[in-house]
Structures are given as structure tokens and as C-alpha cells.
Amino acid sequence: MPTTGFSGAPSPERAAPRPARANDRPTVSFELFPPRTPQTLEKLWTTVEALAAVRPDFISVTYGASGSTRQTTRDLVRELLASTSVLPIAHLTCVGTSRDEVTAIIEEFLDEGVRSFLALRGDPPAGQPDWRPNPAGLTRASELVDLIREVEAARCGLSPSQALRGAAHRLSVAVAAFPNGNPIAGSSREQDLRALQAKQDAGADFAITQLFYDPQHYLDLVRDARAAGITIPIVAGLIPTTEPARLLRVEALSGIRVPRELLAALEAADSPAQRHRVGIRASVEVAKAVLDGGAPGLHIYTFNKHEAALDLLEGAHLRGGAPMAPPPAGRPQSTPAQPDYISI
Numbered sequence: 556m557p558t559t560g561f562s563g564a565p566s567p568e569r570a571a572p573r574p575a576r577a578n579d580r581p582t583v584s585f586e587l588f589p590p591r592t593p594q595t596l597e598k599l600w601t602t603v604e605a606l607a608a609v610r611p612d613f614i615s616v617t618y619g620a621s622g623s624t625r626q627t628t629r630d631l632v633r634e635l636l637a638s639t640s641v642l643p644i645a646h647l648t649c650v651g652t653s654r655d656e657v658t659a660i661i662e663e664f665l666d667e668g669v670r671s672f673l674a675l676r677g678d679p680p681a682g683q684p685d686w687r688p689n690p691a692g693l694t695r696a697s698e699l700v701d702l703i704r705e706v707e708a709a710r711c712g713l714s715p716s717q718a719l720r721g722a723a724h725r726l727s728v729a730v731a732a733f734p735n736g737n738p739i740a741g742s743s744r745e746q747d748l749r750a751l752q753a754k755q756d757a758g759a760d761f762a763i764t765q766l767f768y769d770p771q772h773y774l775d776l777v778r779d780a781r782a783a784g785i786t787i788p789i790v791a792g793l794i795p796t797t798e799p800a801r802l803l804r805v806e807a808l809s810g811i812r813v814p815r816e817l818l819a820a821l822e823a824a825d826s827p828a829q830r831h832r833v834g835i836r837a838s839v840e841v842a843k844a845v846l847d848g849g850a851p852g853l854h855i856y857t858f859n860k861h862e863a864a865l866d867l868l869e870g871a872h873l874r875g876g877a878p879m880a881p882p883p884a885g886r887p888q889s890t891p892a893q894p895d896y897i898s899i
């Protein structure tokens with residue numbers, strides 16, 4: 556399992572003067588959700604091209620908790636693999652599916668050439684009060700990390716070629732971390748730290764945080780994780796704070812309260828352009844504070860829009876801007892679907 560010397564406060568190694576190297580750049584990554592209609596697929600591809608042009612370290616693609624986006628998540632991940640040079644990370648949830656079915660889905664992704672997963676438990680689908688977890692399913696993300704590792708090991712055990720491929724393209728498994736506890740799951744910061752420890756023990760390589768508005772919440776999480784013996788890198792998940800209606804919707808879905816002063820400042824803006832500037836300024840402040848505190852990377856919740864995500868990066872001096880080849884013609888169309896997880 557990889558370890559890192561990273562701690563919430565700047566470490567002596569970070570403070571020591573030495574020439575900056577290209578790989579000192581914090582990682583930059585984005586979250587997308589699969590398109591819900593064929594019409595939104597075209598629009599999404601404009602976003603993908605704009606995001607890919609800054610050479611992100613990866614783009615993650617969300618997955619419905621009840622498996623409703625199985626096909627569309629797979630289609631988008633496949634397209635990212637086929638048409639861009641970006642590493643896709645496939646989110647995978649386990650709460651609504653039997654162990655056998657999750658195993659089959661992992662196999663499908665591996666067959667497609669996917670080498671990175673974000674292993675999640677998932678939440679009950681919204682608006683279905685009678686919904687129950689699958690009785691033959693996994694109940695925790697740490698069990699899913701275990702299962703992904705198990706499936707990969709079994710495949711490598713069956714074939715020397717597969718084992719070689721696995722050694723050359725090592726499988727990576729990311730997990731979620733929660734700076735403010737997880738109000739939707741009803742768990743405290745301490746419970747989620749224990750869950751993060753279990754995910755690391757199961758073989759997680761790194762964590763991505765739930766969104767937060769106060770950089771100190773991220774820094775405290777990392778400090779407490781290090782004190783608890785959690786050594787995996789913890790990437791800061793950021794939401795561009797430009798659209799008050801979206802922030803409130805995310806608050807309802809995630810339980811993460813939007814600071815009322817931020818909402819007031821956004822609502823007081825006298826034009827959309829001014830609101831955008833106010834929102835970007837606020838998110839850039841958060842980004843700079845966590846980077847100054849030692850965050851190894853930023854993961855931006857894009858809501859399938861690139862403008863605010865790229866402006867945030869620009870403000871944090873992390874926008875690369877390398878040109879990218881256009882995608883090959885004749886991309887397959889995704890099947891319309893209603894994801895039950897949008898992006899939080």
C-alpha cells in the first residue's frame with residue numbers, strides 16, 4: 556500500500572527550499588456524471604474536451620447507487636478511454652446490488668480496460684422510502700475495495716498474460732472521505748475516520764473528500780486521519796461556488812450546509828457575470844488555503860460544466876492548457892437514463 560509523508564500542516568520536507576519540479580504540481584481532476592439524454596451527450600463532450608485540454612490527472616464518472624447508470628457510466632468511461640488521453644476513474648456503488656452482480660460489473664469494467672475505481676457504498680435512491688439494501692449485497696465501501704482487489708487477483712491468477720498486464724497497469728482504488736461527517740448516512744467525523752481506516756486496510760490507494768466550504772474542515776480531517784494512522788493521500792473535493800440554486804440543491808442532497816454569507820454575497824450580485832466572479836473568488840480562496848496547507852491535489856465537482864471549474868483552476872494557478880486532439884468521429888450514443896446520484 557503506498558504511503559505518503561503528507562500531513563495537514565506543511566511538513567519540513569515541503570518547507571525546505573529546493574527547485575520546483577514538474578511533478579510537484581498538485582493533481583487536478585474532475586467529476587462528471589453520465590449524460591441523461593442523447594442531447595446532453597453532445598454538450599457533455601464539449602465539456603470533456605475543455606477539461607481534457609488542461610491535462611487533468613484523471614476524470615471520475617459517477618454511478619447510481621441502485622445501479623441505474625450501469626450502462627451510461629460504462630459508455631462514458633469507455634468513451635474517455637477511447638477518445639482522450641485522460642485516465643478515467645469509474646465510480647462504483649454496492650449498496651443496492653448483490654455481491655455476484657457487483658462482481659460481474661467489476662469484470663465488465665476490467666474487460667473494457669478500466670484500471671481505476673472509486674469504491675463507494677452509495678445512498679438509498681432519493682424519493683423511495685421503502686427501498687432496502689440488497690440482502691445479498693455488500694454493506695460498506697471497504698468490502699467493495701476488498702472485492703475489487705479479489706476479482707483482479709483472481710483474473711491475474713488465471714492467466715500469466717493477465718498477470719503481466721496487471722503488473723504493467725496496476726489497478727488503483729480510490730475511496731470517499733468526509734470532512735464534516737456524513738449527514739446523509741447519519742455518521743460523525745469519528746465514525747467516518749474509522750471507515751476510512753477500514754478502506755485503507757482493505758487496499759484503498761487514495762481518498763477524495765466530499766465537498767466542503769471551510770478549508771479548516773479539510774485540514775482538520777487530514778490531521779486527524781494522520782494521527783489515526785491513515786497514510787493514503789487525501790485529495791480535496793471542491794465545488795465551484797458560482798450558482799446559489801445549485802449550492803442549495805447540493806445542500807439538500809448531501810446535508811452539507813452552504814455558508815449563508817456566501818449565498819447572500821452571490822444573491823447580491825447585480826449580474827450573472829458579477830455572481831460568477833464572486834463565486835469563483837470564494838472557491839479560489841478555499842483552493843489556495845488547502846493547497847497552502849499541503850493538499851496533494853484538487854478534485855472539482857463540475858456538474859458537467861467546464862467554465863467555472865476551469866476558472867477555479869486559473870485562480871489557483873493550476874490551469875495547464877495543453878492542446879488536445881479532437882475525438883474520433885462516430886462516437887456511439889449513450890442510452891438515456893435517470894441517474895439517482897447526480898454529483899455531491
Ligand code: FAD
Nearest residue numbers: 617618620646675676677695696731740742750753765896
Ligand atoms: P462507507 O464507507 O461504507 O460508509 C457508509 C456508512 O458506514 C458511514 O456511515 C460510515 O461511517 C459507516 N462505516 C463504514 N465502515 C465503518 C467502520 N469500519 N467503522 C465505523 N463505521 C463505518 N454516491 C453514489 O451513489 N454514486 C456516486 O458516484 C458517488 N460518488 C461519490 C464521490 C465522492 C468523492 C463522495 C465523497 C461521495 C460519493 N457518493 C456517491 C456518495 C456516497 O456513496 C455516500 O456518501 C455514502 O453514504 C457513503 O459512502 P462511502 O463510500 O463512504 O460508504
